[in-house]
Amino acid sequence: MKDFCSEIRSGLPAPVYYIYGKDRFFLSEAVKEIKESLPAEERDTNLFMFDFDRVVESPPPINEVFELLNTPGFFGSSRFLVLKNLHLARKKEMDDLVKHLDHYLSRTVEYLSNRLIILSAKPPVQSLRKILKDEWIFTTDRKNIQLRRWIKRLAKERKISISEKAVDLLVNLSGGEGGVIHAEIEKLGLMGKKEIEAEDVYSVMYGAIEGNIFSFTEAVIAKDRRRAFTLLSRIDADPHAILGAMNWKLKDVEKKKGGDFSKAFEELLKSDLRIKTSSGSYPLEELVFRLLRI
Numbered sequence: 001m002k003d004f005c006s007e008i009r010s011g012l013p014a015p016v017y018y019i020y021g022k023d024r025f026f027l028s029e030a031v032k033e034i035k036e037s038l039p040a041e042e043r044d045t046n047l048f049m050f051d052f053d054r055v056v057e058s059p060p061p062i063n064e065v066f067e068l069l070n071t072p073g074f075f076g077s078s079r080f081l082v083l084k085n086l087h088l089a090r091k092k093e094m095d096d097l098v099k100h101l102d103h104y105l106s107r108t109v110e111y112l113s114n115r116l117i118i119l120s121a122k123p124p125v126q127s128l129r130k131i132l133k134d135e136w137i138f139t140t141d142r143k144n145i146q147l148r149r150w151i152k153r154l155a156k157e158r159k160i161s162i163s164e165k166a167v168d169l170l171v172n173l174s175g176g177e178g179g180v181i182h183a184e185i186e187k188l189g190l191m192g193k194k195e196i197e198a199e200d201v202y203s204v205m206y207g208a209i210e211g212n213i214f215s216f217t218e219a220v221i222a223k224d225r226r227r228a229f230t231l232l233s234r235i236d237a238d239p240h241a242i243l244g245a246m247n248w249k250l251k252d253v254e255k256k257k258g259g260d261f262s263k264a265f266e267e268l269l270k271s272d273l274r275i276k277t278s279s280g281s282y283p284l285e286e287l288v289f290r291l292l293r294i
Contacts, residue, residue: 003138004017004019004030004033004138004140005033007138008033008034008037011037012034012037012080012115012117014115014133014135014136015104015105015114015115015116016101016105016115016116016117016118016132016136017115017116017117017118017136017137017138018118018120018124018128018132018136018137018138019117019118019119019120019137019138019139019140020119020120020121020122020123020124020137020138020139020140020141021121021139021140021141022121022141023140023141023176023177023178023179024121024179025177025178025179025182026140026141026142026178027084027119027121027140029140029178030119030140031049031082031084031119034047034080034082034117035047038080042073042077045073045074046073046074046077046078046079046080047079047080047082048068048079048080048081048082049081049082049084050065050081050082050083050084051084051085052083052084052085052086052087052088052089052093053084053085053088054088059083059093061096062093062096062097062100063096063100065081065083065100066100066101066104068081068114069081069104069114069116070104070114071114072114073114078113078114078115079114079115080114080115080117081114081115081116081117082117082118082119083097083116083117083118083119084119085119085120085121086118086119086120087120087121087122094125094127094128095127097128098127098128098131101116101128101131102131104116105131123137123139124137142176142178144171144176147171147176147181148167148168148171150181151167151170151171151181151185152167154181154182154185155185155188155189155196158185158186158188158189159189159194160188160189160193160194160195160196161194161195161196162188162195162196163195163196163197163198165197165198165252166196166197166198166200166201168198168248168251169198169201169202169245169248170184170185170201170205172244172245172247172248173201173202173205173241173244173245173248174244175240175244184201184204184205187204188200188201188204191204198248202214202245205241212231212235213235213237213241213242213245213246213249214245214249215231216228216231216232216235216242216246217245217246217249217250217253218249218253219231220246220288220291220292221250221253223292225288225292228288228292229285229288232284232285232288239275239284240272240275242284243268243271243272243275246268247265247268250264250265250268263294264291264294267287267290267291267294268287270287271284271286271287274286
């Protein structure tokens with residue numbers, strides 16, 4: 001799908017946009033981009049936001065939303081109506097939205113330049129999908145290569161360069177979460193270094209602890225049982241972060257020194273599933289036993 005930011009740079013020419021994605025951070029960034037694209041003096045009068053999560057207040061009835069959409073902005077300016085968290089809308093609200101939107105699109109007049117922007121954690125439901133053109137639907141979900149490109153752009157904006165290994169580690173430790181990545185890039189930008197390496201990423205995210213995850217992974221690779229368990233006991237980090245760092249380190253060793261770690265990667269995946277359904281450190285200790293036996 002096309003980049004929604006390019007649509008914003010083009011002035012949002014379509015009458016409707018449907019933007020979906022699992023990561024709330026990227027959806028929030030889309031709203032931020034929309035807001036910043038409007039002249040400051042128009043944001044209070046021509047930007048309307050309604051949220052279906054009902055944390056603060058309930059959104060207005062759908063027919064009132066479309067009354068606003070059918071009303072020109074002041075002095076012929078465009079109005080932008082943003083519906084957030086549509087995946088939380090009730091069935092009647094969704095049915096009303098489809099009905100009103102279908103009618104709106106069938107009779108939209110040329111002089112009306114208002115825009116409806118829908119945000120959701122999920123793709124459009126079938127009834128809504130039928131009345132939306134493909135070019136109006138965007139996803140903020142990013143493939144690995146897109147995520148890496150975004151990280152490099154964030155670094156460049158802060159006048160720092162980041163190595164491929166550092167990018168790889170950041171993706172692994174963050175789980176690919178946009179908000180975490182953005183926050184860590186901000187920290188890296190304050191380090192005073194022009195070139196960021198993997199060690200910098202690890203240091204910023206988890207500190208220079210004595211028994212770090214890389215040393216722990218190296219001990220596992222070397223089949224040094226005593227050292228592996230000693231280092232594991234000293235690591236104070238989220239289990240998912242430990243697995244992510246181990247995954248990165250194994251790939252790094254495999255690339256540099258060769259070897260086949262396919263079974264180790266399988267064990268990491270199994271442990272990830274175990275951790276999601278367990279508590280405490282036992283799953284990781286069990287992982288070490290299994291890895292040492294490979």
